[in-house]
Each structure stands twice: as structure tokens, then as C-alpha cells.
Amino acid sequence: MERRKFIQASALVTASFYISRDLFAKPKGPVYGQNNMRYALDTKWGTLDSSRYPVKDCHEMVQDKKGRIILLTNETKNNILVYNTSGKLLENWGHEFPGAHGLTLTNENGTEYLFITDTEKHQVYKTTMDGKILMTIDYPKETGVYKEQKEFVPTETTVADNGDFYIADGYGAQYVMRYDRSGKLLGYFGGRGVGDEHLDNAHGICVDHRKGTPTLIVTDRTRNCFKRFSMDGQLLEVISLPGACVCRAVIKGDHLYAAVLRSPNMDLSGSGFVTILDKDNKVVSNIGGTAPVYTNGQLQPMQQAEKIFVHPHDVCVDRDENIYVAQWAAGKVYPYKLRRV
Numbered sequence: 001m002e003r004r005k006f007i008q009a010s011a012l013v014t015a016s017f018y019i020s021r022d023l024f025a026k027p028k029g030p031v032y033g034q035n036n037m038r039y040a041l042d043t044k045w046g047t048l049d050s051s052r053y054p055v056k057d058c059h060e061m062v063q064d065k066k067g068r069i070i071l072l073t074n075e076t077k078n079n080i081l082v083y084n085t086s087g088k089l090l091e092n093w094g095h096e097f098p099g100a101h102g103l104t105l106t107n108e109n110g111t112e113y114l115f116i117t118d119t120e121k122h123q124v125y126k127t128t129m130d131g132k133i134l135m136t137i138d139y140p141k142e143t144g145v146y147k148e149q150k151e152f153v154p155t156e157t158t159v160a161d162n163g164d165f166y167i168a169d170g171y172g173a174q175y176v177m178r179y180d181r182s183g184k185l186l187g188y189f190g191g192r193g194v195g196d197e198h199l200d201n202a203h204g205i206c207v208d209h210r211k212g213t214p215t216l217i218v219t220d221r222t223r224n225c226f227k228r229f230s231m232d233g234q235l236l237e238v239i240s241l242p243g244a245c246v247c248r249a250v251i252k253g254d255h256l257y258a259a260v261l262r263s264p265n266m267d268l269s270g271s272g273f274v275t276i277l278d279k280d281n282k283v284v285s286n287i288g289g290t291a292p293v294y295t296n297g298q299l300q301p302m303q304q305a306e307k308i309f310v311h312p313h314d315v316c317v318d319r320d321e322n323i324y325v326a327q328w329a330a331g332k333v334y335p336y337k338l339r340r341v
Contacts, residue, residue, distance in 0.1 A: 027341050032308065034292070037255075037276050037285035038341055039323060041308055045087040045337035046071070046324070053078055053092055058326035058335055060103035060248075061316035064112055064129065069316060069324055071335060072103035072116065079116075080131065085318055087337070093131040097121070102156040102204075102248075103314075108163070115157040115165065122149045124157060124167055137167065140185050145173050156204045156248055160231060161214060168218060170203040176218060176233065189233030190218065196227070197235045204248020208256075210279050217249040217256070222266060226258075226281075239281045243301035244289075246275070252317035254279040259312035259325065260289065263303040271304040272312040274325060274338070287323075287338060309336075 027040035046058075055073040062070050068090060069083040079094025094100070099120025106113050113134070116125045126135035139152030146152050155170030163181030174192040176199075179185055190199040201221035208217050208228070215236060216229045224244055228237035243264035250257045256277040263271045273289030283292035283299060288308045293300040310330035315323050323338040 027339070031341055032306065032338070033276070033285040033287045035284050039287055039338035040341050042337040042339065043333075046081075046083060046334035047087075048081070048089055048334060050332070053081060053089060055081070055332055055334060057328040058313065058330075058333070059101050059328065060314040061324050061326050061335060062103055062105040062114075063316055063318050064105060065107070067319065069318070069335075070103065070105070070114075071326060072097075072100050074098060074100045074120075083335075085320075085322070091130075097125075102154065102168075104157045104159065106159040106165075115159070117154040117157060117167070119153050119155065119171055122152045122154070124154050135183050137179070137183055140177050140188070142185060143175070143177075143188055145175060145188070145191070155202070156219075158205045158207050158216070160207055164231075166205055166216065168202045168205040170201055170219070170221075174199040174202045176202065176205060176216070176229075178233070187233065189229065196238055199227070204246075206249045206251060208249070208251055210251065210254060210256075217251075219246055219248055221245050221247070221261070224265075226256075237281075239277075240299060241275065241283070241302070242299060243303050244273075244275055247313055250315050250317060252321065255284075255317075256281065257315045257317055257323065259315050260286075260302075260304075261311050261313060261328065263289065264301055270307070270310045272309045272327075273302075273304050273306075274309070274312055274315055274323065275302070 031038050054075050056075045060072045071081045076095045078092040079097045079100045081092050082090045097118050099118040101119045102117035104115040114127045124137040139146045139149045153171035154167050156168040159165045167177045169175050175188045176190045177188045203221045204219040217226050226239040244260045245262045247259040260273050274287040276285040278284050288306045290305045311328045313328040314326045321340045325336045
């Protein structure tokens with residue numbers, strides 16, 4: 001019996017050694033990023049048969065409670081592609097969203113739903129995880145801001161703990177609309193203007209719980225920054241990111257991740273990278289970008305350093321802190337995976 005126990009224990013130790021060795025194995029190719037947020041790139045991760053499962057712009061991605069990676073594309077042959085973390089296609093659906101742009105996951109008492117924004121139909125939809133439309137939000141005529149539907153061009157949504165949801169009109173009048181869970185408009189803030197409380201290309205929005213009290217982080221892309229607002233729309237902070245035309249903020253743990261569509265401004269095509277900020281909103285890593293440099297507490301301008309991306313449009317961070325990158329106007333490429341090392 002003692003010999004058997006010894007053999008079993010030895011086997012466990014050996015297995016643990018090989019698991020650990022595999023987990024911490026050095027990547028075969030280049031590693032990107034700085035400090036302790038460094039990644040190996042897999043450009044083939046999401047590649048599929050384009051004749052059966054085509055994409056146009058890969059706009060946004062989320063991970064559901066089952067661990068599946070869900071991609072939104074504006075290709076109406078399959079607006080949604082659902083992968084496992086190894087890149088295997090699990091399912092596809094959606095033919096009615098020609099302007100599919102923003103994808104947000106929400107959990108209501110254990111049941112998950114999606115919010116999809118459509119910039120061509122000028123609407124926002126709440127759907128089941130298999131695509132059944134449960135709610136449609138049209139342009140908020142009651143605000144008096146919009147004279148007609150086409151002026152409302154929603155790019156992103158986020159959902160608060162109480163079920164209220166917010167819509168960023170990032171390609172329209174630049175307002176953020178607040179609704180209750182039933183779709184009743186509660187208020188709005190932002191809008192185009194010159195003061196810090198105003199927005200220009202309010203491309204993304206998310207709820208940030210990292211400091212305890214929930215706040216909203218809204219993208220101000222052409223001004224190279226995120227802006228933090230209270231849940232009722234009061235400006236609290238400007239997070240300056242010089243040189244980075246950021247998309248939406250994605251929160252995972254203590255870090256904020258974001259795709260940078262272009263750098264150092266919107267005029268330079270094919271110049272994107274991915275940026276990562278810590279809990280204090282200091283940039284700690286730029287994947288494909290220049291290393292973050294702070295001088296007297298001020299972040300210096302950033303830009304693309306390695307051409308591994310064209311136009312990153314969104315990131316999804318999985319449970320193992322790997323990053324998936326969806327790209328816009330990048331030759332119809334499928335999502336890439338960045339494995340943390």
C-alpha cells in the first residue's frame with residue numbers, strides 16, 4: 001500500500017510539473033507589450049471558411065458565462081459568430097443588422113441577453129442569446145434633439161446594476177441617453193460642444209466598478225481620451241491618452257483595456273494598437289504601440305510602433321486574461337488572439 005501511495009504521489013508531482021511547464025512555456029514567436037502585460041499573437045485564431053461564414057468589419061466581442069466568445073460583424077449572412085476559446089465555431093446567426101456595430105452582454109438574474117446597436121437602421125436592439133429580438137429602441141424624438149431617425153446613429157450601450165441602460169450616439173449628435181429597463185427614456189447628457197462635459201465621437205460607453213462606486217466611462221475618440229461621468233451624467237474625470245484614438249473601454253479585474261483605432265490621430269490609416277491601463281488609469285502596456293512614458297506625471301504621446309494590427313475596433317478579455325481583437329476596415333480579417341505570457 002505504501003509503495004502504491006508513493007507511485008500515485010510521484011505521478012501527481014510529475015503531472016503538475018508538466019502542466020506548470022506548459023503554462024509558463026516561452027512563446028515560440030515575438031512577444032508584444034510592456035511591463036507584466038505582455039502577449040503572444042495568434043493571427044489565425046478566428047479564421048473560418050469565408051465562403052460559408054464571411055465577415056465584413058469585425059466590430060465587437062464579448063465572453064458569455066459559458067466561456068464562449070461572441071463576435072458581432074456587419075455581414076448579414078451571419079451577424080453573430082460564436083467561438084470557443086480555441087477558435088472553433090460553435091454557432092452563427094443574424095441576418096437583419098446591416099449596420100451592426102455595438103455588442104454588449106448583460107445578465108439579468110442569471111439569464112444573459114445582448115444589446116446590439118445598428119448604425120444603418122438607427123436603432124438599438126435587446127436580444128436573447130440566440131437572436132430573438134425582445135426590445136427595439138428608436139431615435140429619442142422626445143428629447144427635441146433629433147428631427148428625424150437618421151440623425152440618431154448609436155454606437156454602443158452599457159447596462160447599470162439596476163437594469164437602466166445607456167446608449168452612446170457616437171456617430172450622431174454625441175449624446176448619451178439613459179433608459180430604464182423597460183425602455184423608457186430617463187434623461188441624456190453630453191452632446192457635441194467645446195467644454196469637457198461635451199463629447200466628440202462618443203464611440204463607446206461602459207460601467208466601471210473598479211473604485212467601488214459605479215461610474216460611466218465614455219469615449220471621446222477624436223480628443224484622445226476617456227471621460228468619467230457619474231451615473232446621472234455629471235463629469236468627474238478626463239483620462240487623457242494623447243495619440244490614441246480609442247474605441248470603447250473594456251474593464252476586466254483592475255485593468256481597463258481598449259482598442260486604439262488609429263494613432264496619433266484619425267487621419268493616419270492603418271495605425272492601430274491596443275492599450276491597457278491600471279486601476280489608477282495609468283497606461284501600463286501598449287500592444288503594437290510605443291511604450292508608455294510619463295514625464296512629470298503627464299503621459300507622453302503614443303502611436304503605433306509595430307504593424308501587427310490595422311484598425312483594432314474592440315477587445316474582449318477572457319477569464320484567463322487573454323485578449324481577442326476585432327478589427328474594422330482591415331481586409332475582412334477574422335479576430336486575432338493575444339495569449340498572455
